[in-house]
Amino acid sequence: xxxxxxxxxxxxxxxxxxxxxxxxxxxxxxxxxxxxxxxxxxxxxxxxxxxxxxxxxxxxxxxxxxxxxxxxxxxxxxxxxxxxxxxxxxxxxxxxxxxxxxxxxxxxxxxxxxxxxxxxxxxxxxxxxxxxxxxxxxxxxxxxxxxxxxxxxxxxxxxxxxxxxxxxxxxxxxxxxxxxxxxxxxxxxxxxxxxxxxxxxxxxxxxxxxxxxxxxxxxxxxxxxxxxxxxxxxxxxxxxxxxxxxxxxxxxxxxxxxxxxxxxxxxxxxxxxxxxxxxxxxxxxxxxxxxxxxxxxxxxxxxxxxxxxxxxxxxxxxxxxxxxxxxxxxxxxxxxxxxxxxxxxxxxx
Amino acid sequence: xxxxxxxxxxxxxxxxxxxxxxxxxxxxxxxxxxxxxxxxxxxxxxxxxxxxxxxxxxxxxxxxxxxxxxxxxxxxxxxxxxxxxxxxxxxxxxxxxxxxxxxxxxxxxxxxxxxxxxxxxxxxxxxxxxxxxxxxxxxxxxxxxxxxxxxxxxxxxxxxxxxxxxxxxxxxxxxxxxxxxxxxxxxxxxxxxxxxxxxxxxxxxxxxxxxxxxxxxxxxxxxxxxxxxxxxxxxxxxxxxxxxxxxxxxxxxxxxxxxxxxxxxxxxxxxxxxxxxxxxxxxxxxxxxxxxxxxxxxxxxxxxxxxxxxxxxxxxxxxxxxxxxxxxxxxxxxxxxxxxxxxxxxxxx
DNA sequence: CTGAAAGCGCTTACAG
DNA sequence: CTGAAAGCGCTTACAG
Numbered sequence: 200x201x202x203x204x205x206x207x208x209x210x211x212x213x214x215x216x217x218x219x220x221x222x223x224x225x226x227x228x229x230x231x232x233x234x235x236x237x238x239x240x241x242x243x244x245x246x247x248x249x250x251x252x253x254x255x256x257x258x259x260x261x262x263x264x265x266x267x268x269x270x271x272x273x274x275x276x277x278x279x280x281x282x283x284x285x286x287x288x289x290x291x292x293x294x295x296x297x298x299x300x301x302x303x304x305x306x307x308x309x310x311x312x313x314x315x316x317x318x319x320x321x322x323x324x325x326x327x328x329x330x331x332x333x334x335x336x337x338x339x340x341x342x343x344x345x346x347x348x349x350x351x352x353x354x355x356x357x358x359x360x361x362x363x364x365x366x367x368x369x370x371x372x373x374x375x376x377x378x379x380x381x382x383x384x385x386x387x388x389x390x391x392x393x394x395x396x397x398x399x400x401x402x403x404x405x406x407x408x409x410x411x412x413x414x415x416x417x418x419x420x421x422x423x424x425x426x427x428x429x430x431x432x433x434x435x436x437x438x439x440x441x442x443x444x445x446x447x448x449x450x451x452x453x454x455x456x457x458x459x460x461x462x463x464x465x466x467x468x469x470x471x472x473x474x475x476x477x478x479x480x481x482x483x484x485x486x487x488x489x490x491x492x493x494x495x496x497x498x499x500x501x502x503x504x505x506x507x508x509x510x511x512x513x514x515x516x517x518x519x520x521x522x523x524x525x526x527x528x529x530x531x532x533x534x535x536x537x538x539x540x541x542x543x544x545x546x547x548x
Numbered sequence: 549x550x551x552x553x554x555x556x557x558x559x560x561x562x563x564x565x566x567x568x569x570x571x572x573x574x575x576x577x578x579x580x581x582x583x584x585x586x587x588x589x590x591x592x593x594x595x596x597x598x599x600x601x602x603x604x605x606x607x608x609x610x611x612x613x614x615x616x617x618x619x620x621x622x623x624x625x626x627x628x629x630x631x632x633x634x635x636x637x638x639x640x641x642x643x644x645x646x647x648x649x650x651x652x653x654x655x656x657x658x659x660x661x662x663x664x665x666x667x668x669x670x671x672x673x674x675x676x677x678x679x680x681x682x683x684x685x686x687x688x689x690x691x692x693x694x695x696x697x698x699x700x701x702x703x704x705x706x707x708x709x710x711x712x713x714x715x716x717x718x719x720x721x722x723x724x725x726x727x728x729x730x731x732x733x734x735x736x737x738x739x740x741x742x743x744x745x746x747x748x749x750x751x752x753x754x755x756x757x758x759x760x761x762x763x764x765x766x767x768x769x770x771x772x773x774x775x776x777x778x779x780x781x782x783x784x785x786x787x788x789x790x791x792x793x794x795x796x797x798x799x800x801x802x803x804x805x806x807x808x809x810x811x812x813x814x815x816x817x818x819x820x821x822x823x824x825x826x827x828x829x830x831x832x833x834x835x836x837x838x839x840x841x842x843x844x845x846x847x848x849x850x851x852x853x854x855x856x857x858x859x860x861x862x863x864x865x866x867x868x869x870x871x872x873x874x875x876x877x878x879x880x881x882x883x884x885x886x887x888x889x890x891x892x893x894x895x896x897x
Numbered sequence: 898c899t900g901a902a903a904g905c906g907c908t909t910a911c912a913g
Numbered sequence: 914c915t916g917a918a919a920g921c922g923c924t925t926a927c928a929g
Contacts, residue, residue: 218906229916234908245914267680268621269906272921277617286646287661293642297635300663309677311660312636314649328658331616332628469844476848495845499821567922578900583924594898618922621905 217261225257233258237265271333280522281329282312283322284340284362291465291492291511292340295362298515299338306523308335317436319344326352336522338362343404358525360518364408365534372525374518374535378408381507381539382415385461385489388505388541390423392548394459394487397425398450400443400471401463403433412463412491430457434467443470451486452478458487459547465492472500483548493542505547508540566610574606575599582607586614620682629871630678631661632671633689633711640814640841640860641689644711647864648687655872657684666785668693675701685871687711692753707874709867713757714883721874723867723884727757730856730888731764734810734838737854737890739772741897743808743836746774747799749792749820750812752782761812761840779806783816792819800835801827807836808896814841821849832897842891854896857889 219233228250235244236254246254271277280303284292296312303310311334313325322345329337336358341349346366352359353371365373382399389397399416401409413431420429432450434442450457462468468490480486482502490497490506497504514537521533568579568586577599584593585603595603620626629652633641645661652659660683662674671694678686685707690698695715701708702720714722731748738746748765750758762780769778781799783791799806811817817839829835831851839846839855846853863886870882 216906220906229918230907231909231916231918235916238908244916264676264680266621266682266906268617268626268682269921270908272615272617272621272905272923273907273909275921287636287649288639288643288646290637290639290642293639294637296661297637297663300636300661309660309662309681311658312645312649313658314646327613331613332658333615333617472848495818495843496848499825499845499849501848501850565922569922578902579923580900580902580925584900587924593900615922618905619924621907621921622923622925624905 222257277333279334280308280310281334281337283325286314302516302519315342317342336526343406360522362518364406370532372533376509377536378411379415382412383419384541386416386419389459396457397459398430398457399461439470447474460488462490487548488546502546503544505544508542566612571606626682628683629657629659630683630686632674635663651865651868664691666691685875709871711867713755721882725858726885727760728764731761732768733890735765735768738808745806746808747779747806748810788819796823809837811839836897837895851895852893854893859886
């Protein structure tokens, strides 16, 4: 058979996907009809029952699959959410991403994830890429220094929710832990165990979540009349292990200047655990510790870690819910602070 | 100023993104010119230097950003890769996803990730969604029972690479560990330590990677003249902890029927560690163990785990490289088996 | 050599 | 009530 020859049916070009045009062509109607029927608007648009049946039949026969790209271009909506976080390989963010993925799917959205590595430059590239791909909205764990980039998204009126951190000066919706409270409770717990020389290990960052964790630490220390013992050590994100090792050397190994350590993030906790193991430090006798964010390692450490648990599920679900509301037109800024949960075990003494 | 009134410039509608048409309209040229210049084809298409300058200037002035959706529709290429894995919250897959993300970005691709939970149904939904979104190619960690779905992708001539597992009957490209060898070496190591009653804990799965791990175990046992001691316990993915506990009860706690355990996956290893901790079993004296895939927990367990390490980096990079080749037209099926690396520590005795 | 026109595959406002 | 025609924002084959 000559593929260019006349035939009852228009032959389908090899390798080409079947489109509404193909279905319409076979039946001899406009693509509009096909679109109505395939989108379940047959009734609404008063398409006859027989025609509806026929269109459905041919669509199924040709194994029609809608082209979401064409649909997106026409509708101006991609049913896609851009998720920017620090690092998908970090179990904390991996788990958060999973909750967001599932929740977004429930609402019919597909998620595109990108890792910023806490870098402003990478964040900018991700925002540009995802904006050009016309995501319907953003869920972002903002990196330090990205405030202007976040503002840019707001100016463009692209729906957005910040997660884990936020910028106090921006009227953006966010879902975050009450970090001040979390830190305060953690340090109170150490003080309650009789610890006096409590050091906080935090990242060197102006981001609010870190500042609040430090503020909670300071508040608890002052309340415990330990003002003179306040000792804050800031770690560089790009040199975690190196810096943590130096702090251990200074405060614990050579100096015995600390009797307790509060680790302000998950990765700092893990890094500290490696130091403790390397140096053979006895927990909690020589040093009491409290970590941040759950982690399997915390359970298997010989002295299971006391840690601040974040409600990841709630965080993920809430952020998707708020974002979808924004996408659906809600202009209301929603700022949620989640309650922390201190899991007390052996490591704090 | 009346927005409909005459003016030197066409006023831009509020909230609307600026398009090539807007730029073209301001200057009084066709969008074709604009497209050429903005895509760096000014030279090639012989657009005058002055015109090029003007277009670039206006584009920057209006803060033009290309609409990737329109571009995709027209070009038939989205510069997007669909990644389907078991669960992004699992650190093994999270780390793999991260390598793939970075590598894909280097080649100009954006990655859309989806978690199948090892379910055929979820896999099917993900494949359909991503196909309709016109991803340029797939990287898939196939779930059990998904062979027909994978075949479907091949029939549509959509570029694809399988990772971690594959189907021996399909001529699809893949990158996977040499699981037979990995398992063989792990069990040989246990035998070398004088263990005789070595049990393998594996998932109940017909997938090749699991079958190969079991086959490697059997081969090592037979070579060690331990044929009669071969003991394979299969765990249901949906009831991991329950099944693992039952096995521990039967083989170790009540029976002392095993002196060593080979855990055939990362999640089985973690589950077993929880049982060991709960029951206070002494490792390696009462029971020697070897796990699969690196994991921070393995380091912090009181007897650091001996485990089979997968070359994740290589796996991710190689799979992207092969996929990009396929997208660029290569029809050559590439099947890569990666060498395992046994990390020997205290847990194996 | 240059640039207007067609078309990717949809959806929906609008004319009849 | 019905369905043909316009248009989303690009790229590129093709006519002049």
